[in-house]
Amino acid sequence: MPHTMRRRLAAATAVLLGATALTACGSSDSDDKAASGPVSLTYWAWAPGMDKVVALWNAEHPDIKVTVQKQASGDDLVTKIITATKAHKAPDLVQAEYQALPTLVSNDALADIAPDVAGVKDRFAPGIWQQTTFGGEAVYALPQDSGPLMFFYRQDLFKQYGLSVPTTWEEFATTARDLRKKAPDKSLTTFSANDSGLFAGLSQQAGARWWTFEGDTWKVGIDDAATRKVTDFWGGLVGEGAIDNQPMYTPAWNKALNSGEQLAWVSAVWAPGVLTTAAPDTRGKWAMAPLPQWTKGASSTGSWGGSSTAVTTDSKHRKAAAQFATWLNTDPVALAALVKESGIYPAATAAQTSGALAEAPAFFPNQPDFYTRAAEIAKTTAPAAWGPNVNVAYTAFKDEFGKAAKARSGFGTALTTVRSATVADLEKQGFEVAK
């Protein structure tokens, strides 16, 4: 049968690739000679254009040479870092999403760089800084970018169907129903069970705190009142058929955005980049507004994604690595380059209103004040609380909410299952969990 043979071939290739990777890693280890010869650092990152940003550093700092390696992105990179740490072959620096930090720290992959980065704390919003320190003295990473949630909608189609931009979630639901009445083949948006990060951000906006700890005991709040409110809201909309239930980031979804079958997308500040590739024909037709609120007149948002730069425990040049991480995430030149080359939204507050972000994204020529508004929204980001098994909760979310979205049967049971799966996993791993 083909698959067996194919798999063998794949395994052989993997062995070969592994061997090359090993030699590549092996050549980089040298003693900490920060004072004498030049230091070379490896950096696993996935942000596009990161090599160009790093080239600026390398030009200025001949004594510390940084090499960017695109190993994987997001969750896959977390797995890779943990595996590399076990083999003591981790790179010096890694890009890690905020929600992955506790998992990485729990696997002893990230070094505490507090002594090397004294004084940078004030460059970031407290809600963001807290995610890299877990509220303690140790600093496990420096914030790089953030992804405050916003509401993106098709300005032209909203006008065509006589819809107004919702400011509360209640209005959001009414808008969805109105649209269905006026154009039964169109949806305001979809609830995607494919990306747990969006749901986490929406819950965060409502005030949810999914992982908290007291003393040595973790508390899992995944089905707290705030999350339940969010769950019931979206479950209701999917249940009554007011919005679509198909996952995001599929060819079908791209088509729905491009053809105007879906009129809006609850997304983050990085949405213009996604829309550019997913819906290329709609340039200049979208607009951004603050996320709808739970109470009228409030202003709060959650975040979806965003990542940090961390130094690994395997790094033999912690000081040099921390120095680079500080430059990358606080130096105006570096931040301007990150905005330009990688298209990120910087976490450093000064950079959010800097010249680099003076111009709106090319896909949004109709909204010249895009980043001015974004900076205002970013200030209102609610804090997030991550724990050591976010991946498990996220996987349970995909499975359970996927099932529930498919059945359009409400999300209540799914949420309970996600929480119990998360707690069960923590207990199985031996964490102390509050009942």
Place this chain on the structure above:
Amino acid sequence: MTQPPRGVRRSYGVKAAPYALPSPTTTLKRARSAPYFFILPAAVLFALFFALPIGYAIRLSFHKIEIKGLGLGKGARSEVWAGLENYTSALTDSELGAGALRVLGYGAVVVPVMLGLALFFALLLDTERVRARSFSRLAIFLPYAVPGVIAALLWGFLYLPDVSPFFYVLDALGLPQPDLMDGTPLYLAMANIAVWGGTGFNMIVIYTALRSLPAEVYEAAKLDGCSEFQIALRVKIPMVAPSLVLTFFFSIIATLQVFNEPTTLRPLTNGIPTTWSPLMKVYNDAFTGGNIHAASATAVVLALATFVLSFALLRLSTRRTTQGATR
């Protein structure tokens, strides 16, 4: 004079003629050690890349991670002996059972259809009057050259109503449009990918067996008045039975190990959970949940089940075929 016993003569010979040809003992010794020398590379590779990883996985499966306090920072995790804990939780996990059932359901479609088609095509290609034989053989075999992930992506796009030309045609003709990414049709959709990709390979195996049959058998059958159809049914199929068993055996193993197709299709639909097949669960435990110990236990269980199932089926089918031969 009687011949001295062999041993005596040999030792005598050695003493008397040190310059003579190497003694029979050394030749024998060398002859005995030569096979070991020849299997050494294979044995080393087997030990390093097969036995050792398996041994390590088994070792992992009997251990677990113990966490102190909040589990943050240095020394918070230590590996401790777990006994059979990982095995009991793997065997009592309802998702693993459900995954196994899903895969068996999928296999119930894939294996008979794929092997049936492979046999059918092989017999067609083997008939005397067939035209464009090498072209047809290549055309049927070609999908096998497409990597599994690419095949799944390709078919995934064809299954999505919004981007699929099939659905466009169905829509234009006003025909009902099935949801291929959900429920029972999902099994058929997934099986279709495996059948599309696997038929060619199995056909080649069976076809090769058919080509190696002696022509006299056919001649005899023809003299006895057999039609082509009867030859196929009464002569060819029984004679290629060993190849059928072989392909069946491979197919069962590959079915139990299905991973590429559901993993690639998963992001496109709500209908495929992350634990759709047992291997996906192993992958998920190891690389998403970060629990390599539980994943190792599940992998060992899966390997044992595959081993038992495939050998049971193999024994059953060989008994059948030998019975058929003696009858």
